[in-house]
Amino acid sequence: MDSIDLRLIDLLRENARSSYAELARKVGLSAPAVHERVGKLEATGTIRGYQADVDHEALGLGVTALIGIIEDSGADTDDVLAAVRAMPEVESCYFMAGVESYQLTVRVGTIAELEQLIVRINRTPGVASTRTAIALSTKWENRPQPGVTS
Amino acid sequence: MDSIDLRLIDLLRENARSSYAELARKVGLSAPAVHERVGKLEATGTIRGYQADVDHEALGLGVTALIGIIEDSGADTDDVLAAVRAMPEVESCYFMAGVESYQLTVRVGTIAELEQLIVRINRTPGVASTRTAIALSTKWENRPQPGVTS
């Protein structure tokens, strides 16, 4: 993991569909060398995968909300987690310090669907209550933080 | 935007580095046809880009936190936004309904750095107070929601 690896990661975070030849030109190595480095980064799990970044609005998922979950005392956290995992609307899920055990990012098409989702989560065994905040607009998301190429 | 486009989007959200030839095989079209469709999806902004999904821990950014910002009454929201935008640690930023105007996802290396970041945000003109919750673990992030290929 040297500065060239960091640059490769930065470049792939900017555009995951860059060709190896293009990456090679930008970091000043040959294409096979870049190929091997990227392969190792994938093998070690530093690069987990490559995702297309989509316009959710265009796909009919224009409503984004953050939901905090407060569990029942004595609830089985794994059950709650499994239930939430089974909901495709839940894009991200963090286990938190604090009163709210889980913090979810969810995406749905309409406020009505959000309501139904919240009801479903509240009905889940182990969930005591939820707190929902709706995003009026997304300023930015998943902005890559440049590696410190020192 | 038909069901083939939706499948292409799903496939690219799963693996943004899939070759056009591979996509073509999976959706049952020729490679040039897929090339043209993906190009149009990019041109219309439905696909905004392609990102490598990295292991932040491996890059020395093992601390994830969510920060809510409460603005001063009469604060200039754009100034606050610009200040936050200039902080590379802020990965995502939503403008929210409710008391907290902004909700941030931030990533830093250590709790000490998180403390410094919170202080910096609290010192920003227009910011009345912040509320920070630390993620103890990330269950999943940016999980693609399959398009309804009906």
Place this chain on the structure above:
DNA sequence: GCCGTAGGTCGATGGAGTCCATAGCTCAGA
């Protein structure tokens, strides 16, 4: 000093990306 290893370049080749001409399909209007 010699050898093993890690990691690089170079060259070759099979396959992919991409441009272009062409063919079907849908639909509006005579």
Place this chain on the structure above:
DNA sequence: TCTGAGCTATGGACTCCATCGACCTACGGC
């Protein structure tokens, strides 16, 4: 019903890329 426009697919051709193998160099341990 026929025709022409427009869209979108296919197939061929050409260029470029991915990827493999062979070899080269730097470095550390014996």
